[in-house]
Amino acid sequence: MTFKEIIAKLPYAKPFLFVDEILEVNENGISGTYTFDKNHDFYKGHFKNNPVTPGVILTESMAQIGLVSFGIYLMNESGESIDEIQIALTSSEIDFYKPIFPGEKVIVKSQKEYFRFNKLKCKVEMFNLNEELVCRGKIAGMIATKKLK
Amino acid sequence: MTFKEIIAKLPYAKPFLFVDEILEVNENGISGTYTFDKNHDFYKGHFKNNPVTPGVILTESMAQIGLVSFGIYLMNESGESIDEIQIALTSSEIDFYKPIFPGEKVIVKSQKEYFRFNKLKCKVEMFNLNEELVCRGKIAGMIATKKLK
Amino acid sequence: MTFKEIIAKLPYAKPFLFVDEILEVNENGISGTYTFDKNHDFYKGHFKNNPVTPGVILTESMAQIGLVSFGIYLMNESGESIDEIQIALTSSEIDFYKPIFPGEKVIVKSQKEYFRFNKLKCKVEMFNLNEELVCRGKIAGMIATKKLK
Amino acid sequence: MTFKEIIAKLPYAKPFLFVDEILEVNENGISGTYTFDKNHDFYKGHFKNNPVTPGVILTESMAQIGLVSFGIYLMNESGESIDEIQIALTSSEIDFYKPIFPGEKVIVKSQKEYFRFNKLKCKVEMFNLNEELVCRGKIAGMIATKKLK
Amino acid sequence: MTFKEIIAKLPYAKPFLFVDEILEVNENGISGTYTFDKNHDFYKGHFKNNPVTPGVILTESMAQIGLVSFGIYLMNESGESIDEIQIALTSSEIDFYKPIFPGEKVIVKSQKEYFRFNKLKCKVEMFNLNEELVCRGKIAGMIATKKLK
């Protein structure tokens, strides 16, 4: 499965897609990048006259790369269908260390804690281009092709 | 300080403002509501053909009501200036239980854990109109009128 | 659904059934009892010449009453089939305070933390007949009627 | 002290003995194995027509190898008597990842967190013969030659 | 056992005694007070020209009232000897919210988490005379009349 095929299977679309490329993926983890477009609508409101990427949007980018892209790979590897992927975030636990400004590029690294009964839990980290830690934590979600309930 | 004055001091603007009204606030906690407008841009991408409010946007609404609106009240009560409020999220730890669909109204309740050295940490909960728990956790952030660094 | 119907649906049989009766059950929690039969085989080996109920067997009784019996009730209430229930323990976190000797009766009380995507997590406590806390903790498991994988 | 001498000092007997051999032991940790006999009585009841090793029995095997066998070694090394060893489990905190079926062999690895005032706490892991992680966590217990109370 | 008898059995002496009086004690918890004498030697060095009670001394006062005085009461109630009490702190986990200045009086409240195998663990809180929370956390220690090792 190529990196582009993984991204094509993501259930997200613009303007809520926060993955540009996958750099590496295997059984144990994944890494990828995203560049925050200066024209994102949320910069108009976060904050008034002072655009900074919201911490929750950093979290979303970590989840889309570190959890969902990774989960699609893992499901495909284990022979499951990856058409019509359903996602539900079940928990996030993140510490924030550095701000990310409009136009900055980030690298997300994720390591599998476990994947069982359609639940994937990962340790995730985001770095800026100076290799400084931006945020770090754990994200868990359900990933399935059937209707989640 | 009226509820409207609190909201007027929030450093957010549309489309990244997720507070409609404050219901109650005192030394120990705050509650407020928000109705997710069906026309939010993020529904176009989360998910493709299947609009559901992103978990990170639920988190942001909990932070704007439970942490930032509350912090503005607490700072004002203790006699500090609340002009040009600066905010930085430092940690979030959330479990998600129920989805919120476009157009749904939610109630956020927040209780102070501590507020010291410009850091406010709270326990927050979000409920839907059936009084079902939507998500719950802890959020902490820096809140100050001087430049944060 | 009667208490006896719940017990009849349990996927356990002797000698690994550690539920005698359900005392109460509703949307939020369950309580039930079990009396440890002096003739249980494990007393021969735990310990040599010194029979005490193994902590892990106390844990199993808490799980069968507090998680599995409760989960059968919750699934039935929400209209799901409860034929051919499948169970998998996913985590347990227990502190032990008092020993239980052969022949002692215990009461288990369990409160729901959440039930979503077939995963049920509960806070559980066990008491002896002097109302002393025997052990306490959290147990989580998957409960479904389809094959778990 | 030979590996066989450690096993001979264990306070357990069949059918509640879940240690076959010690592979290695030193000041910092221990490893050992156990093969789950298909004829164990508990398979008749866990589950009806569907024998799987109970999670609590996996926990017991981790405790007998990783905590009690290890504690006997540590007490003997420090010059304490190891006749008439008394054991009491004080806490367990385990996550379960893979099922173990009748007849499967497992390897348990344990690392000392601390041993003080007769309390031993360890990090323990269990693997199957494919080197897949079966379960993992922390177990603590009291180990003494005098009567524990 | 009177409150004064409890204090008389404490293994501490000046200048490292941080208990003035016990206000209440029963099976589940204890409360007591201490007034920080302005002449304590540590104020000379903490800090240079700026005397504030060190956080670790607040912790010590919480431990002497909330753990050791309480433990003496619990041991006496259960019929154990309380002559020549031996103490060893095993863990502390404290968050600090307000400073305490020379001459201030504090109230400590402690609740038992468990007392078993000579280990007592408590939830403790300290308040100032304005009923504001000063610090809060958990403290555990061994308490015995025999030599601890």
Next chain:
Amino acid sequence: MTFKEIIAKLPYAKPFLFVDEILEVNENGISGTYTFDKNHDFYKGHFKNNPVTPGVILTESMAQIGLVSFGIYLMNESGESIDEIQIALTSSEIDFYKPIFPGEKVIVKSQKEYFRFNKLKCKVEMFNLNEELVCRGKIAGMIATKKLK
């Protein structure tokens, strides 16, 4: 900045100074030593006729070396003023493994978890001269040159 210059900037004075020398310091961590003078006043009272270094004083030594000396270095490196340093302990979470007797020398090692908004949080460990772990945990505090409030 030399090791001696760091110690000269510490806001502590005798008898509440528990740092003798810095051994090493860089962006990520620090190590240093302290020898507990037999004549410390606290040995008179902790315990009666049985002098042992109080656990809270071990904690203080870990904080003065691992947090405050380290913070002075980090602030100086980033170009901030280090005159009139203000300190406030915000949390400590320590496990104790070995006693330290009057006259013993200890080595403290500390690693940065994060330093942001004037808050420094570190993992700290103390060893005796036999390289045995004495205590270990996490300490966090505010460090600033302006008045903390």
